[in-house]
Amino acid sequence: MPLMETGILARIRDLLPGGGDLLDDCGALPATPPGQTLLVTTDLMESGQHFRLDWHPPDLLARKLLAVNLSDLDASGARPFGYTLTLALGPEVEAPWLDTFLAGLAAASREAEVRVLGGDTVGRPAGLGLGLTAFGFAPRWLRRDGLESGDRIFVDQRPGASLRGLRKLQAGWRWDPVNPDPDLAVHLAPRPRLGLGVRLGAMPEVHACLDLSDGLSRDLRNLAEASGLSIVVDQDLDEDALRGGEDYARCFGTSLPQAELEARLGLALIPVGRAVPRGPAPLLVYDGGAPRALPDLGFDHFAP
Numbered sequence: 509m510p511l512m513e514t515g516i517l518a519r520i521r522d523l524l525p526g527g528g529d530l531l532d533d534c535g536a537l538p539a540t541p542p543g544q545t546l547l548v549t550t551d552l553m554e555s556g557q558h559f560r561l562d563w564h565p566p567d568l569l570a571r572k573l574l575a576v577n578l579s580d581l582d583a584s585g586a587r588p589f590g591y592t593l594t595l596a597l598g599p600e601v602e603a604p605w606l607d608t609f610l611a612g613l614a615a616a617s618r619e620a621e622v623r624v625l626g627g628d629t630v631g632r633p634a635g636l637g638l639g640l641t642a643f644g645f646a647p648r649w650l651r652r653d654g655l656e657s658g659d660r661i662f663v664d665q666r667p668g669a670s671l672r673g674l675r676k677l678q679a680g681w682r683w684d685p686v687n688p689d690p691d692l693a694v695h696l697a698p699r700p701r702l703g704l705g706v707r708l709g710a711m712p713e714v715h716a717c718l719d720l721s722d723g724l725s726r727d728l729r730n731l732a733e734a735s736g737l738s739i740v741v742d743q744d745l746d747e748d749a750l751r752g753g754e755d756y757a758r759c760f761g762t763s764l765p766q767a768e769l770e771a772r773l774g775l776a777l778i779p780v781g782r783a784v785p786r787g788p789a790p791l792l793v794y795d796g797g798a799p800r801a802l803p804d805l806g807f808d809h810f811a812p
Contacts (some may be wrong), residue, residue, distance in 0.1 A: 511603060515702055516595065518628050522760070523610040526590065526623025533628035537643060538589065545649045549580040561636065563677050565613025566605050566684075568697040569638075573711045574773075576721065577642035577758040579700035583719035585709030586644030588620060588702075591753040593627035596637035620702065626787040650717040650760070655735035655783050657714055658763035662769065662777040665700050667724045669694040670688055671752030700756040707773065717760035723753040725791060725805040731761065732790040739781040740792050741802055749780075751805040 521527040529535075540546045554575055555561055565570075575590070581588045593613075597606070612777070617623060655661075673695025683692055694701075700719065708714045716735060720727050726744070731740045761783055761797070762769065772775055782791075789801030 509602065511597060511606065513631075516597070516741065517604065517605070519607060519610055519679035520593070520624065520627075520629075522615045523607075523698065524593075526625060530624065530626060531771050535592070537625070541645055543612055544645040544647050545586075545622065547581055547584055547586045547644050547649065548641060549584075550578050551575060551576050551580075553638040555636040557787045558562060560677075561600070563682070563796060564696055565683055567615075570609045570685070571616045571798035573638050573640050574613060574620065574622075574642075575698050575700055576756060577624070577640050578620055578644075578702055578755075579698075579719045579721070581642055581644040581646075581703045582700065582758075583707035583717050583758055584644075584646055585644035585648050585705050585717070587620050587706055588642055588644040590625040590638040591642040592625050594637075594639035595627070595629045596632045596639075597629070598632050598634040600634065604671060606630060617796055622726065640715050646709065647706070650705060650714065652716055652718050652731050652734035653736075654735055655716040655731055655761040656763065657737055657783050657785050659763055659783040660779060661731070661739065661761045661781040661783065662726070662755040662766065663720065663724075663755075663759045664704060664775060665755060665757040665781055666749065666778055667720055667755040667780075668748035668752040668759060670754040671695075671697065671748055674754075679804055695754065698754065698777050701758065701775075703774075704773070706759050708758065711762070711764070711772075712765045714762045717758060720755040720757045720759050722758045723751055724755075724759070724780060725750045725802060726753070727759055729790045729804055731759070732783070735761075735783070736786055737783045738785070738787040738790055738792050739783055740794065740799070741781045742779055743795070745780060747805070750781045750802070792799045
């Protein structure tokens with residue numbers, strides 16, 4: 509039996525935290541606390557472009573949809589409180605799949621202490637489109653344009669695992685919940701270290717931050733260009749680390765030494781670069797001679 513809009517809305521109201529309040533066309537945002545900034549982020553995920561239905565279990569797909577948005581907020585120093593959800597469903601999406609998806613989203617929402625605030629549902633001829641817009645309050649908005657010359661740049665998770673997971677899926681591997689492969693887990697159900705961005709925002713010596721979503725070579729370039737500087741990339745990084753996207757680590761620049769940072773945060777950090785005055789290119793590498801430009805190895809949705 510095909511899904512009906514009234515049935516989809518009933519499932520959302522019953523399953524998602526905050527769903528019982530979805531009685532009107534509009535939802536309400538809470539008042540912004542004094543001294544904080546309301547931040548918003550949105551992501552669209554399309555079957556065939558960002559995921560394949562035969563690869564991605566629906567509960568893990570729901571977790572990923574929420575995680576990638578909360579990761580953006582956290583990297584900006586914000587605590588999330590809610591989101592809107594948009595579902596564009598083709599006829600191949602059946603009720604059991606949708607129920608599992610919403611159950612996964614509900615579980616992830618409770619873990620992150622966020623609730624659904626509104627959204628929309630629509631049919632489509634084929635495939636699946638998922639849109640989520642998340643909101644949070646930032647005591648200090650950590651932006652990309654605050655990097656200072658001399659800052660060291662760190663990440664809290666080693667990049668490249670999601671790319672390895674994608675390659676394994678392309679080679680025929682599939683998710684096994686009994687014996688989960690760690691690379692597949694990073695790709696199918698990323699677990700960004702939510703809350704770390706808020707802690708970084710409380711440190712005045714942390715000057716800029718973003719989350720790794722488009723690949724380290726792309727995101728470091730974004731950081732450098734936003735701040736009008738260049739970044740010398742650490743030579744220890746392999747091509748998977750530079751090319752791979754969807755890692756969702758915090759990537760931040762700071763004047764604090766690594767040992768002090770690790771002691772204050774209670775976790776190990778990975779150095780990935782150093783900010784320098786603007787040179788011949790946004791990203792530079794040294795290989796024993798003059799600095800050379802590092803090309804952008806990130807994924808481009810609009811590349812031919």
